[in-house]
Amino acid sequence: MKKTGFIWDESYFWHQTGQGALNSGSGGWIQADTHAENPETKRRVKNLLDRSRFIKELHQIEPRAATRKEVEMNHDQTYLNCLKELSDAGGGDAGEHAIVGPDSYEIALLSAGGALTAVDAVMKNEVQNAYTLTRPPGHHAEYETGMGFCLMNNVAIAAKYAREAYGLKRILILDWDVHHGNGTESAFRSDKDVLFISIHQENIFPKNRGGISYTGEAGGEGYTVNIELPAGTGNEGYLQTFDKVIEPIVNQYQPELILISAGQDPSRFDPLGRMLMTAGGFYDMAARMKVLAENHCNGRLVALHEGGYSTAYVPFCTLRVLEALSGKQSGVEDPFDQGYHEGPFYQNQAEAIHKVIEIQKQYWEL
Ligand code: ZN
DSSP states (O other): OOOEEEEOOGGGGGOOOOEEBTTBOOTTSSOOEEOSSOTHHHHHHHHHHHHTTGGGGEEEEOOOOOOHHHHHTTSOHHHHHHHHHHHHTTOEESEESOEEOTTHHHHHHHHHHHHHHHHHHHHTTSSSEEEEOOSSOOTTOBTTBEETTBSSOHHHHHHHHHHHHHOOSOEEEEEOSSSOOHHHHHHHTTOTTEEEEEEEETTOSSTTOOOTTOOOOGGGTTSEEEEEEOTTOBHHHHHHHIIIIIHHHHHHHOOSEEEEEEOOTTBTTOTTOOOBBOHHHHHHHHHHHHHHHHHHHTTOEEEEEOOOOOTTTHHHHHHHHHHHHHTOOOOOOOTTOTTOSSOOOOHHHHHHHHHHHHHHTTTSOO
16 A cells, blocks of 8 residues: 655745734734744644654655746746745735745745645655645635735646646546635636635635635636535534535546645634634545545545644644545544534534535536
8 A cells, every 4th residue: 555645845834924913914003923824833733743653654755846837837927027026035925915035936836846746646656645735825826916825826736737747637626725715716717627626614715705606617617616614614514515515526527636725724723714623524524535536536636735823733633634645543632622523513504505505506416
């Protein structure tokens, strides 16, 4: 049995977002804190893998940098030039909350390159599947602007690369980050070669994106699946969504490769989300995606780290994802589960899932 690939680089933790209060400046009214998207949530994932020795169950792979040509598959030249200039000048904002620090351009190329490294390793069957601890994250980045801490859209670049390098015709991107994957949706909105499914908290960020009635356009109509769930949804609501919406659609689409935008910010403790997932819930989602990959594409699955801002809980949630993907157990207990694995599940969550089914019935048998 081949191992799960794990791709990371020390420089992923060197992308500097500076000080802030949550996700921006405090307007000068409260003392500056560490920015929500800081290296610690990711570095502590690596720390937990080392501390628990689970890293030994994984096949570590060094990322290569993406080439300029590769990132141009998904980004405008002018934008990339601007990103480089800001980075060379020591920093700035490349869009809406898209913080650039010194050397962020080069680190972003290595982050996107980590995604490509993972795609190659999985497509060449060197590993059974792979997880990349990408940073900066990518799913909010649009063609011509950065957004929401994202500079280059790692998952979109990976999908375009996989299509070009391996001639794939059906790629699934599942985005379970608590925020809508607007940049990824934009990249494939009129494209049926990539099925984009985003499960997110309703209307949290970006504003007015990710509504369930938006299903793609032109030749891609029906290949964008937006699933909005109400604040307070926990494991049960997410898993019912897998049962009733995600799995039936993926079984009909029959992907040749599965990419996951794995944001661990639907967790119970995230400061930038209001969902109630436990680490065990992340295990369940990843395990179900692994089964889908085994049933449809010889297990080919790449998960890319996106958001997740609880320094205490993101490491545990990510460890569970890695356990599920590798089929190995770490023996690490979740100190924060506190009996919340089952729920809570309320009527408004059932209604939200039902509404999605009513819309998606136009395109899929549900
Ligand atoms: Zn997020």
